[in-house]
Amino acid sequence: MITALLVVGTAAAQKKTVKKKAVRTVRKYFGPPPPVVEAPPPSLSDSKQPGYAAPPMIMVSPQEAKFEREKICTDCDTLVLEAGKPQIVIYDVKWMADRESRTYRSQPKAADLSTDYYSMRGLVKREWDELHQNFPESDINYHHVYRNTFIKVANNGKQNLNLLDRQLRHEGFIYWSGKPEAEILQGNKMVKLTEQIGKAANVNKTSSYYASFKKDSLTVEKLMQTTGADKDVEPNINALLQQEILGEYILPFQFINLKNVSSISLLPNGKEKLTFKFNEMGQLTEYIDEGDEHLIIKYSNNLPQTISRDGQIKTRLFYQDDVIITKDDYRLETFKMVGRLFLESDRYSIEKANYEEMKINSGQAYKIAARNDQTCLDYADGDRNSSVCYSNNQWTLPLTITESFNGDSQTKTYTMSDSGELVVKNINKYKSSKMVYQLENGIIKAFQSVQKRGDDSYSTPNEIKVVYTFFK
Numbered sequence: 001m002i003t004a005l006l007v008v009g010t011a012a013a014q015k016k017t018v019k020k021k022a023v024r025t026v027r028k029y030f031g032p033p034p035p036v037v038e039a040p041p042p043s044l045s046d047s048k049q050p051g052y053a054a055p056p057m058i059m060v061s062p063q064e065a066k067f068e069r070e071k072i073c074t075d076c077d078t079l080v081l082e083a084g085k086p087q088i089v090i091y092d093v094k095w096m097a098d099r100e101s102r103t104y105r106s107q108p109k110a111a112d113l114s115t116d117y118y119s120m121r122g123l124v125k126r127e128w129d130e131l132h133q134n135f136p137e138s139d140i141n142y143h144h145v146y147r148n149t150f151i152k153v154a155n156n157g158k159q160n161l162n163l164l165d166r167q168l169r170h171e172g173f174i175y176w177s178g179k180p181e182a183e184i185l186q187g188n189k190m191v192k193l194t195e196q197i198g199k200a201a202n203v204n205k206t207s208s209y210y211a212s213f214k215k216d217s218l219t220v221e222k223l224m225q226t227t228g229a230d231k232d233v234e235p236n237i238n239a240l241l242q243q244e245i246l247g248e249y250i251l252p253f254q255f256i257n258l259k260n261v262s263s264i265s266l267l268p269n270g271k272e273k274l275t276f277k278f279n280e281m282g283q284l285t286e287y288i289d290e291g292d293e294h295l296i297i298k299y300s301n302n303l304p305q306t307i308s309r310d311g312q313i314k315t316r317l318f319y320q321d322d323v324i325i326t327k328d329d330y331r332l333e334t335f336k337m338v339g340r341l342f343l344e345s346d347r348y349s350i351e352k353a354n355y356e357e358m359k360i361n362s363g364q365a366y367k368i369a370a371r372n373d374q375t376c377l378d379y380a381d382g383d384r385n386s387s388v389c390y391s392n393n394q395w396t397l398p399l400t401i402t403e404s405f406n407g408d409s410q411t412k413t414y415t416m417s418d419s420g421e422l423v424v425k426n427i428n429k430y431k432s433s434k435m436v437y438q439l440e441n442g443i444i445k446a447f448q449s450v451q452k453r454g455d456d457s458y459s460t461p462n463e464i465k466v467v468y469t470f471f472k
Helices: 062-069 110-114 121-133 191-202 208-223 234-247 351-357
Strands: 002-009 077-081 087-093 141-145 150-154 170-176 186-187 261-267 274-278 284-289 291-302 303-309 311-320 323-327 332-340 341-349 364-371 375-381 384-390 399-405 408-416 421-427 431-440 442-455 463-470
Touching: 002 208, 077 087, 077 284, 087 121, 087 150, 121 141, 121 191, 121 208, 150 170, 150 234, 170 191, 186 191, 191 261, 208 341, 234 284, 234 303, 234 332, 341 364, 341 375, 442 463
Parallel strands: 002 442, 077 150, 087 141
Antiparallel strands: 002 463, 087 170, 170 186, 261 274, 261 463, 274 284, 284 291, 291 303, 303 311, 311 323, 323 332, 332 341, 364 375, 375 384, 384 399, 399 408, 408 421, 421 431, 431 442
């Protein structure tokens, strides 16, 4: 290989924020404690034995002793389920103990249900709404328990439920037919609660989301297949890999020449930082971020199939005409090719927990549309609406990309100066950047990057080294 050394300007890589998996709280349920067996006191003769030492005494602070002594609420609510109409109880009692301060929160009031912490949400809210659709309130007594409560059931078995321990998170349900001789149905598995209660009530009921879950599951299975790629996918795939897989925007792949290029390395202060490696067709095969990650991209039929880290496949890619599908351990995403753009068109959450809860559709709505001579992607997540619009979809200069999200916006522009410099500006009210690439026949000869905050002036340009290696 031939190695060429070029000096260019420093550029802080603009990376996507890595979405971390939410830490799930694991609920542990303990049975009654074992009986306390007191050790007999040492005999006088034992205490006189050589080397005998009295057992150490464990001192407990008054605050800790009070915290443990008050964990069972003694002045909390009692709910009595009377015989007669069937009863459904959804209990959703949040953590009431503050273990850092060793204190307990006050019992919430109805007004507190409007706050994020105490509100009924997620899986519990979905099942609560489903129950009301399938079992009308005229036929059922419903109870939403959100405070520490002792629940008394007026059946012959006196199957009471104690939710008074303020150091535990209580979540689950009770169904009782209201007949004194009948036992309660009680559990913590909330998924398909309508079906569970329907079976206990001897009626056939189906949750409305089950049909959607089945449809989404089949869609995911069909998307994990390659049927063939549009002819324009292959020559533009580097841009998809860089932006959507690597989350790295520092090289303008749409405007540089990769013919005979084996690698491009960016070296701030003479120390290697980022390296992009290519095959003889100019396709990205490796990405090395020193001290962070080393990704290897494997190809088949001139299209990337897998992306591996530390010898383990992390992402798989599938192709269906002008749609590219990416799948990792957490989600499956689809990107539709419009012109030379890759626009996200759907997303599914595919972790085990998502399947267990029968909720794999992300709930986000995507729409690709032409608007004011622009190509736009609109996407909504609940009441949050965002969009990104391109002034053209061919990466023709000048190009303006406008993003808006939750009332904020930012603009990215690509222009070519009279002196042949590619100038990329990313402007928003918080932090802006400008990268200037001096190109010669598609090879970066000089590269500067500057940043600024708010209305401040741009910083002094920094320069870094860039190393090209070429195939012979």
